[in-house]
Amino acid sequence: MAxxxxxxxxxxxxxxxxxxxxHAVVTExxxxxxxxxxxxxxxxxxxxxxxxxVRAEMVALExxxxxxxxxxxxxxxxxxxxxxxxxxxxERGAVGVAQQHQVRDFFAHVRGEMEDVLEQTSRLLSQxxxxxxxxxxxxxxxxxxxxxxxVNLDAHHHxxxxxxxxxxxxxxxxxxxxxxxxxxxxxxxxxLNALLIGTTLSSRIQVPSxxxxxxxxxxxxxxALHEAAPTIEGEQVYIGGSSRVAESFDGVETVRAVLSIxxxxxxxxxxxxxxxxxxxxxxxxxxxxxxxxSACAVIVAPVTLEGEVVGALGLLGPTRMRYREVMAxxxxxxxxxxxxxxxxxxx
Amino acid sequence: MAxxxxxxxxxxxxxxxxxxxxHAVVTExxxxxxxxxxxxxxxxxxxxxxxxxVRAEMVALExxxxxxxxxxxxxxxxxxxxxxxxxxxxERGAVGVAQQHQVRDFFAHVRGEMEDVLEQTSRLLSQxxxxxxxxxxxxxxxxxxxxxxxVNLDAHHHxxxxxxxxxxxxxxxxxxxxxxxxxxxxxxxxxLNALLIGTTLSSRIQVPSxxxxxxxxxxxxxxALHEAAPTIEGEQVYIGGSSRVAESFDGVETVRAVLSIxxxxxxxxxxxxxxxxxxxxxxxxxxxxxxxxSACAVIVAPVTLEGEVVGALGLLGPTRMRYREVMAxxxxxxxxxxxxxxxxxxx
DNA sequence: CTTGGCACTCACTAGACTTGAGTGCCAACG
DNA sequence: CGTTGGCACTCAAGTCTAGTGAGTGCCAAG
Numbered sequence: 237m238a239x240x241x242x243x244x245x246x247x248x249x250x251x252x253x254x255x256x257x258x259h260a261v262v263t264e265x266x267x268x269x270x271x272x273x274x275x276x277x278x279x280x281x282x283x284x285x286x287x288x289x290v291r292a293e294m295v296a297l298e299x300x301x302x303x304x305x306x307x308x309x310x311x312x313x314x315x316x317x318x319x320x321x322x323x324x325x326x327e328r329g330a331v332g333v334a335q336q337h338q339v340r341d342f343f344a345h346v347r348g349e350m351e352d353v354l355e356q357t358s359r360l361l362s363q364x365x366x367x368x369x370x371x372x373x374x375x376x377x378x379x380x381x382x383x384x385x386x387v388n389l390d391a392h393h394h395x396x397x398x399x400x401x402x403x404x405x406x407x408x409x410x411x412x413x414x415x416x417x418x419x420x421x422x423x424x425x426x427x428l429n430a431l432l433i434g435t436t437l438s439s440r441i442q443v444p445s446x447x448x449x450x451x452x453x454x455x456x457x458x459x460a461l462h463e464a465a466p467t468i469e470g471e472q473v474y475i476g477g478s479s480r481v482a483e484s485f486d487g488v489e490t491v492r493a494v495l496s497i498x499x500x501x502x503x504x505x506x507x508x509x510x511x512x513x514x515x516x517x518x519x520x521x522x523x524x525x526x527x528x529x530s531a532c533a534v535i536v537a538p539v540t541l542e543g544e545v546v547g548a549l550g551l552l553g554p555t556r557m558r559y560r561e562v563m564a565x566x567x568x569x570x571x572x573x574x575x576x577x578x579x580x581x582x583x
Numbered sequence: 584m585a586x587x588x589x590x591x592x593x594x595x596x597x598x599x600x601x602x603x604x605x606h607a608v609v610t611e612x613x614x615x616x617x618x619x620x621x622x623x624x625x626x627x628x629x630x631x632x633x634x635x636x637v638r639a640e641m642v643a644l645e646x647x648x649x650x651x652x653x654x655x656x657x658x659x660x661x662x663x664x665x666x667x668x669x670x671x672x673x674e675r676g677a678v679g680v681a682q683q684h685q686v687r688d689f690f691a692h693v694r695g696e697m698e699d700v701l702e703q704t705s706r707l708l709s710q711x712x713x714x715x716x717x718x719x720x721x722x723x724x725x726x727x728x729x730x731x732x733x734v735n736l737d738a739h740h741h742x743x744x745x746x747x748x749x750x751x752x753x754x755x756x757x758x759x760x761x762x763x764x765x766x767x768x769x770x771x772x773x774x775l776n777a778l779l780i781g782t783t784l785s786s787r788i789q790v791p792s793x794x795x796x797x798x799x800x801x802x803x804x805x806x807a808l809h810e811a812a813p814t815i816e817g818e819q820v821y822i823g824g825s826s827r828v829a830e831s832f833d834g835v836e837t838v839r840a841v842l843s844i845x846x847x848x849x850x851x852x853x854x855x856x857x858x859x860x861x862x863x864x865x866x867x868x869x870x871x872x873x874x875x876x877s878a879c880a881v882i883v884a885p886v887t888l889e890g891e892v893v894g895a896l897g898l899l900g901p902t903r904m905r906y907r908e909v910m911a912x913x914x915x916x917x918x919x920x921x922x923x924x925x926x927x928x929x930x
Numbered sequence: 931c932t933t934g935g936c937a938c939t940c941a942c943t944a945g946a947c948t949t950g951a952g953t954g955c956c957a958a959c960g
Numbered sequence: 961c962g963t964t965g966g967c968a969c970t971c972a973a974g975t976c977t978a979g980t981g982a983g984t985g986c987c988a989a990g
Binding site: 389393401403407476477481482489492493495496499 | 695696699729730732734735736740742744746748750752754755756811814823824825826828829830833835836838839840842843845846
């Protein structure tokens with residue numbers, strides 16, 4: 237299933253031996269962080285072939301863009317395209333037993349509102365994978381209002397508290413310079429509730445145009461609500477393990493650039509959503525178009541609720557990453573998360 | 584006022600010339616990031632004194648622990664104690680006009696709930712100072728409940744929505760496996776409201792012990808609320824500009840360590856609260872006891888509401904920092920924030 | 931097509947040398 | 961007596977010079 241999402245070019249498949257060699261270069265390089273030489277490949281594979289033969293193949297692989305040489309007399313390093321091929325032809329691995337237990341355990345004991353669960357999930361992810369994790373909770377533009385209530389804070393301030401069908405709760409302060417009576421506030425609250433129930437944030441509301449205190453409060457409150465609509469509809473983002481960025485890259489400048497991207501939640505969200513596909517998928521190096529992240533790979537998995545994508549989780553690390561393990565973890569957590577919310581909707 | 588908080592030792596004051604020299608070393612070192620030599624100091628001050636004399640003084644300053652030498656043939660660098668003296672004897676500077684405008688402008692236009700304001704403030708702070716910023720919104724253990732409402736989500740899930748006197752709103756899911764009727768939920772909501780209004784999270788509540796659906800819901804809801812009490816009472820933390828950490832330190836390991844600390848919100852909060860005092864104050868190097876932050880200085884300012892400390896803001900940078908400017912900014916933003924919430928309580 | 935042989939390349943390391951900023955000490959000076 | 965210029969000394973950092981070796985590309989023989 238996860239095969240060849242975004243399969244980059246028509247360059248198609250490599251013959252078996254080239255594929256084996258590429259695979260060996262990638263795994264070896266991921267392990268050692270060093271360029272991989274022909275003899276190391278010959279030793280690592282079961283091809284029973286001499287380094288010279290490997291070299292010939294590597295020249296071909298380099299010509300086709302799967303490998304690169306840092307300098308003439310060094311071994312080879314996978315290019316983004318090389319990683320791409322590797323990932324596309326990766327047999328789906330299972331997550332390690334220890335991690336599997338950790339994930340199960342986590343979801344068996346986690347409690348609380350969806351927001352808390354997502355935040356803790358992001359911690360879990362970065363802890364298991366040693367990479368930075370991103371968990372995105374989808375916006376709720378389609379959610380309808382279940383309840384609206386105006387609560388009196390003090391003489392000149394009220395709070396409009398709104399509950400949505402997806403379990404989100406929002407609040408909006410409503411200023412009241414002239415200080416309406418408690419009875420008026422209560423009446424406004426009743427009217428707001430009646431007015432807003434069943435509507436969505438994009439619905440047009442018919443507000444009373446009368447000049448009395450009650451009508452004024454109702455108008456103020458609905459306008460506060462709709463003014464804030466863009467923010468409310470926005471996705472929540474939880475980022476875990478940003479310190480891992482410092483471990484993944486050695487150039488301070490790269491670290492800074494990546495952290496800087498992570499600070500821009502909108503960018504992160506759209507990055508994840510761009511990559512997001514039906515199944516686990518991966519963006520490697522420059523594939524995602526964010527140039528400061530060109531040394532990164534991002535692994536994304538959706539979180540679904542009743543068949544609909546309601547969120548996503550992402551793992552961000554260096555292109556030199558243990559794709560099999562990380563992808564398996566992403567898949568496992570995504571599944572558990574889906575199950576968790578599936579069995580406990582609205583939580 | 585900001586003078587000599589935590590004044591470290593009885594070693595007292597330095598004579599005027601030593602103070603001038605120390606000052607020169609600090610400012611010069613902050614500028615250049617290099618050890619400062621005697622001739623540079625002689626040139627930078629108006630002491631009209633030869634490098635040799637400066638050297639003699641520097642030897643004394645080193646003996647007393649204010650300066651250190653990275654190696655024999657290098658200039659001097661301030662120690663934590665040196666920075667401490669510098670900060671304690673810093674005449675309070677005003678914030679630059681440009682920044683002042685930026686701050687004013689920000690608070691003139693910022694809108695929304697306190698949480699949003701605090702978060703944006705942390706962005707503002709890190710943008711102005713080029714350092715990582717922390718904004719802490721105090722917990723609200725003393726806040727009383729203004730309204731409690733049970734909202735029906737679906738057949739087996741309800742949501743307890745609680746509004747506190749400080750304007751906080753919380754939600755707690757309440758499971759209902761047996762599926763109470765809409766009327767029962769409404770009745771439970773009424774009872775919860777009556778039961779909880781005026782109480783605080785630490786209040787003991789007399790819950791009905793009857794076995795009917797309504798009583799069961801009330802029990803479930805109150806227990807959900809009180810179980811989550813520790814979380815709710817906790818402070819909110821907003822961290823801005825964590826990418827600045829990568830700019831401030833060149834060792835990747837230091838960056839990692841600092842980021843790692845920043846991820847632990849509890850640690851950050853207690854750090855800030857430990858440092859927090861009536862006025863702007865500073866913790867330099869090892870003063871705050873967090874060994875991974877020994878290369879950092881933290882500048883803290885309180886945010887007050889009606890005389891009470893309701894939050895704090897902090898700026899975290901390398902000990903080699905422009906204390907005057909950063910402290911002035913912290914003070915300015917703290918003042919504006921206090922004024923902002925003072926004029927707009929509950930928002 | 932594969933392979934061993936071989937010359938070649940070039941990053942990396944280590945040592946030797948140089949440079950220069952900065953020091954500590956000291957004798958002389960006002 | 962504090963201050964100062966002189967001076968020998970120190971030592972990090974830069975430059976240069978091999979030397980090393982992993983790894984390559986090429987080629988002729990199997």
